[in-house]
Amino acid sequence: MAIRNNDAVIVGVGQTEISKQSGRSELQLAAEASLLALNDAGIAPEDVDGMITYTIDNNDEVGLCRCLGVKDLKYTVRVPQGGGGSVVTIFQAMAAVKSGVADVVLIWRAMNERSQYRFGRPVPAGRIPVGGGSTFMEWAMPFGAQSPGSWEALVAQAYMKKYGVTNADFGMVSVLLRKHAATNPAAWFYKKPITIDDHQNSRWIAAPVLRLLDCCQESDGGVAIVVTRMDRARDLKQKPVKIHGAVHTMLPNHEIITNYYHSQDLTRAALSETVTKRLKKTARIAPAETQVAMIYDNFTPQIFTQLEGFGYCKRGEAKDYIAGGNLELYGKSPLSPNGGHIGEGYIHGMNLISEGVRQARGTAVNQVKNVETVFLGSGVSGAIIGVV
Amino acid sequence: MADDASLRGGVATRPDPIVTVDSSAFWAGADRGELIIQQCGDCTTFYHPPRPMCPKCHTTAMRPVKANGRGTIYSYCIPIHPPSFGFAAPPIVALIDLEEGVRIVSNVVGIEYEKVTNGLKVEVEFEPTEGGHQVPVFRVTTKKKAR
Numbered sequence: 001m002a003i004r005n006n007d008a009v010i011v012g013v014g015q016t017e018i019s020k021q022s023g024r025s026e027l028q029l030a031a032e033a034s035l036l037a038l039n040d041a042g043i044a045p046e047d048v049d050g051m052i053t054y055t056i057d058n059n060d061e062v063g064l065c066r067c068l069g070v071k072d073l074k075y076t077v078r079v080p081q082g083g084g085g086s087v088v089t090i091f092q093a094m095a096a097v098k099s100g101v102a103d104v105v106l107i108w109r110a111m112n113e114r115s116q117y118r119f120g121r122p123v124p125a126g127r128i129p130v131g132g133g134s135t136f137m138e139w140a141m142p143f144g145a146q147s148p149g150s151w152e153a154l155v156a157q158a159y160m161k162k163y164g165v166t167n168a169d170f171g172m173v174s175v176l177l178r179k180h181a182a183t184n185p186a187a188w189f190y191k192k193p194i195t196i197d198d199h200q201n202s203r204w205i206a207a208p209v210l211r212l213l214d215c216c217q218e219s220d221g222g223v224a225i226v227v228t229r230m231d232r233a234r235d236l237k238q239k240p241v242k243i244h245g246a247v248h249t250m251l252p253n254h255e256i257i258t259n260y261y262h263s264q265d266l267t268r269a270a271l272s273e274t275v276t277k278r279l280k281k282t283a284r285i286a287p288a289e290t291q292v293a294m295i296y297d298n299f300t301p302q303i304f305t306q307l308e309g310f311g312y313c314k315r316g317e318a319k320d321y322i323a324g325g326n327l328e329l330y331g332k333s334p335l336s337p338n339g340g341h342i343g344e345g346y347i348h349g350m351n352l353i354s355e356g357v358r359q360a361r362g363t364a365v366n367q368v369k370n371v372e373t374v375f376l377g378s379g380v381s382g383a384i385i386g387v388v
Numbered sequence: 389m390a391d392d393a394s395l396r397g398g399v400a401t402r403p404d405p406i407v408t409v410d411s412s413a414f415w416a417g418a419d420r421g422e423l424i425i426q427q428c429g430d431c432t433t434f435y436h437p438p439r440p441m442c443p444k445c446h447t448t449a450m451r452p453v454k455a456n457g458r459g460t461i462y463s464y465c466i467p468i469h470p471p472s473f474g475f476a477a478p479p480i481v482a483l484i485d486l487e488e489g490v491r492i493v494s495n496v497v498g499i500e501y502e503k504v505t506n507g508l509k510v511e512v513e514f515e516p517t518e519g520g521h522q523v524p525v526f527r528v529t530t531k532k533k534a535r
């Protein structure tokens with residue numbers, strides 16, 4: 001009889017193609033991605049007894065159970081804060097598995113975020129943004145700040161001013177992620193690298209902060225992840241990827257994008273600093289000690305502030321850290337080898353998690369050498385994973 | 389005087405505010421031409437955006453008070469593409485730190501974008517919305533008007 005080991009491990013990942021027009025329902029994308037993940041794990045869909053997705057995912061648990069043939073669902077939860085909460089799904093799955101409330105947890109996120117609706121489009125008067133109406137968005141709408149790009153720019157402009165950072169500096173992230181995407185056949189921008197001139201010639205979205213090529217690629221697609229206990233994982237198809245630690249934080253007066261009221265100084269990524277502190281305690285590994293950095297890139301400035309918040313460099317030093325080549329595939333902390341949201345496509349954080357799992361397994365197309373652990377980071381949440 | 393960016397042929401096109409129970413005092417004040425922030429009735433702390441309970445002393449005796457209307461530009465941007473609903477030209481959006489110690493999102497009017505910098509002193513005025521309401525916007529304080 002196997003000794004019980006309730007460590008939470010990721011045993012399956014599934015991902016549909018990433019496109020601008022999936023040509024099928026969001027529920028079908030969710031079902032296809034889920035089936036891919038369960039087949040990848042070698043777990044029968046009827047064995048799923050826990051489900052986790054985002055509060056703003058349009059699919060219903062019942063609908064997905066009807067497609068997969070799930071027989072007895074014991075546990076469901078939805079996580080807040082949009083893509084910022086993407087890694088919270090890993091935290092919740094870990095908590096469910098370790099506590100014993102569920103044995104096989106299926107995480108999914110599926111959206112036609114390009115062909116059916118677009119987060120990046122301004123929202124007309126009186127309407128709540130499609131990305132979810134969080135506490136502070138309403139206060140920006142009548143002033144013409146009606147889209148995530150304009151909300152992001154108000155924080156990032158303060159960062160640029162304080163540390164002497166230019167839009168061309170942000171462009172380093174775009175060029176890097178497009179380089180990674182160029183050799184990833186699953187990426188929307190496969191074989192389409194850009195130069196810094198391309199970046200500087202792309203049109204302004206929100207001046208003086210964001211150009212078109214500073215923004216992620218709004219996409220259609222679905223991603224699913226399967227989490228179970230270590231003792232159950234031993235007989236499955238894949239090398240289990242252990243969740244060494246996963247954390248979530250919500251601090252006073254914070255939200256994920258119109259995040260203006262928590263402090264006089266908005267240039268500090270306080271949420272990410274807290275995530276880092278908690279991860280050091282629970283995983284006993286700091287993000288910067290891992291070999292791959294899967295960090296949420298809705299807009300390029302977010303990489304700058306998260307690198308600082310997650311402890312890769314000191315405040316104000318992200319520009320030099322990136323210019324020093326640290327985020328290249330051969331560098332100290334390779335950033336999103338799949339090309340991230342800017343190069344591969346934007347499935348709201350989940351395609352960064354699936355790539356993190358592939359990197360940990362050693363099966364990614366742009367595989368980083370000698371990976372022991374991978375950091376998954378999305379502003380308010382973070383996790384350290386790795387094969388043990 | 390209204391800013392050109394939210395006027396078409398003299399008709400206001402700026403979107404109406406989204407009014408909720410907890411934000412109604414702010415927008416009612418704007419309709420009267422007053423910049424309203426929230427103050428705790430017990431510990432006198434100022435808040436914005438408003439909330440129904442003071443997180444320090446847990447009273448629900450939160451009261452709307454008139455701010456003095458003076459502030460400083462903390463940060464700014466102009467949303468260019470896609471164009472914002474209700475604006476013929478990209479508005480200058482800014483975070484304004486009010487003298488009372490709270491921050492609000494608003495517009496800076498009456499100045500070219502190229503001349504805006506962090507730290508400029510500004511004063512409140514009001515602009516109409518398409519549905520006949522008003523919102524607070526800010527104009528750079530002139531030497532003559534400065535106190």
Ligand SMILES: [Zn+2]
Pocket residue numbers: 428429430431432433442443444445446447
């Ligand atoms: Zn109080």
